[in-house]
Amino acid sequence: MAVDMKQVKANGITINYEDRGPADGTPVLFVNGYTSTMMSWPEELMEGLRAEGFRVIRYDNRDVGKSEKFSGLPKAADVAAAVREGRTPDIPYRLADMAADGIGLLDALGIKKAHVMGISMGGMIVQRMAIHFPGRLLSVTSIMSSTGNPAVPPATDEALKALQAQPASEEREDVIRHRMKGRRVYQSPAYPMTDEALYERCAREFDHMYYPEGGVRQYAAIIGDGSRVEELKKVAVPFLVIHGDADPLVRPEGGEDTARSVPGAKHVVIEGMGHDLPVELCPRYVELIAGHARAAERKQAAE
Numbered sequence: 001m002a003v004d005m006k007q008v009k010a011n012g013i014t015i016n017y018e019d020r021g022p023a024d025g026t027p028v029l030f031v032n033g034y035t036s037t038m039m040s041w042p043e044e045l046m047e048g049l050r051a052e053g054f055r056v057i058r059y060d061n062r063d064v065g066k067s068e069k070f071s072g073l074p075k076a077a078d079v080a081a082a083v084r085e086g087r088t089p090d091i092p093y094r095l096a097d098m099a100a101d102g103i104g105l106l107d108a109l110g111i112k113k114a115h116v117m118g119i120s121m122g123g124m125i126v127q128r129m130a131i132h133f134p135g136r137l138l139s140v141t142s143i144m145s146s147t148g149n150p151a152v153p154p155a156t157d158e159a160l161k162a163l164q165a166q167p168a169s170e171e172r173e174d175v176i177r178h179r180m181k182g183r184r185v186y187q188s189p190a191y192p193m194t195d196e197a198l199y200e201r202c203a204r205e206f207d208h209m210y211y212p213e214g215g216v217r218q219y220a221a222i223i224g225d226g227s228r229v230e231e232l233k234k235v236a237v238p239f240l241v242i243h244g245d246a247d248p249l250v251r252p253e254g255g256e257d258t259a260r261s262v263p264g265a266k267h268v269v270i271e272g273m274g275h276d277l278p279v280e281l282c283p284r285y286v287e288l289i290a291g292h293a294r295a296a297e298r299k300q301a302a303e
Contacts (some may be wrong), residue, residue: 003039005066011097011104016066017059019109020046025055026138027298031102031111032058033120034222035215037065039208040201044279048286052295054115059097059105063214073213074220082224089224095121096225099128103136117141119277120250121222124148127258130239131231138295139238141289142236144247144275146254147261148227151171159186159275166212175201175210183276186249190272191280210273227277232261238296239265239299242288244273266292 007016018038028049031039038058049244050056060067072092082089102125106114115138118126123145130140146152155163162185167178179202180195187193239262243255253271259267268288273281 003065003298005068008105008108011100011110013068013101013148013152015059015105015108016070016100016106017057019055019057021055022050022052022053023052023055023113024259025053027055027057027106027109027114028293028295029102029106029116030056030058030257031113031116031118031125032061032064033118033122035064035212035216036120037205037208039065040296041206041220042277042279042282048282049290050101052286052290054290057105057109057114061122061218062093062101063094063217064211064303065209067101069211069214070217073216076219076223079220079223083226088214089183089220091220091224093221094224095128095221096132098110098125098221101130102126102129103133106136108135113138115139115141115289115296117143117289118145119143120145121218122276123258124217124222124225124228127228127232127235128225130235130237131228132260134235134237138300139240139293140235141242141292142165143242143254143277144244144273145241145258146250147229147232147257148222148225148262149229149257151253152253152257155251156248163249164185170210170212172206172210175206179205186247186275188244188272188274188278188281189246189274191278193276193278197279229257229261232258233263235262238292238299240288240292241265241267242270243268244270246272247275249275
C-alpha cells in the first residue's frame, strides 16, 4: 500500500504522519520505538486494525524519520548519574515532551480521543500519555516495554551490545546489513524473519531517513525519565500490556512490572516472541488490541 505522508505543526514542532483511515473509524495512534520510524510497523498489523474498522494513524517521533530534528548530544552516563542522584538531567527533551507530540498530532487532526499503542520506547511514551493526558485516551496498549524501574532486570549483554553497536560506515548497504545483524539478536526465536524480508524492512527504514544523531537524544530521554511506577499507579485508563517471553532487550519482567503498576491492567505474554512484531503474530495482535479497544469503548459508553 502506498504511503500518503503529510506534515503538520503539533506541539510546536513539525510531525510527519500518515492517516490511512477510515475517516469515520475510531482512531488508533501508533507510537514507534527507539530510533525507529513509522515505517517499522508491519502492514499486516495496520491493515488488520483498519479492516476491523479503526482509523489507523502512525507518525515519526521527533528526531527520527521526517519529523523535526533537535540539537545537543547529551552523555548517557551523565544523564543516568543525575537520575540516580535525584537531580533533573540536562537533556534536550523528555519522554513527556514526546507524549505531548502525539497528543498534539491528535489536536491537529481534530481528534478528541483515541486509542494509543506503543512499542518499546513507544510503550514508555504511551505510558506518559496515560499519566499526563488521560482524558484524551480511550485505551492504552503497551507492547514490549517497561516502567523505568531500576529493579527490573536489564537487557542481556548480547542484546545491549547489538543495540549500541555502530555500522562500519553510513553507506546504505553497511547500515542495512548492520541493522539486520542487530535485529537477529533480539528477534522472536519462534518466528525468525527471512533474510529477504528483514533486508526489505531495514532498507525501507533507511530509505525513509537515516539519522543516527537523533538516537542519542532519544536514549537520553529514556534514561532521564527515571521510574514511572508511582505515577502509573494512579492511571485509570483501560490498559493492555503485551510482551514476549523471549525478549532479551526489554526483558519479560518489564511487562510484568508495567502490568503490576497500572491498576486493572490486562497482561498477555506471548510464547516465542522476542523484541519485534512477527508477521505471523499480527492476527493475534489485532485480536488483542481490537478486543481491548472495543471493551474500553463499551465500558465508557456504560458510564
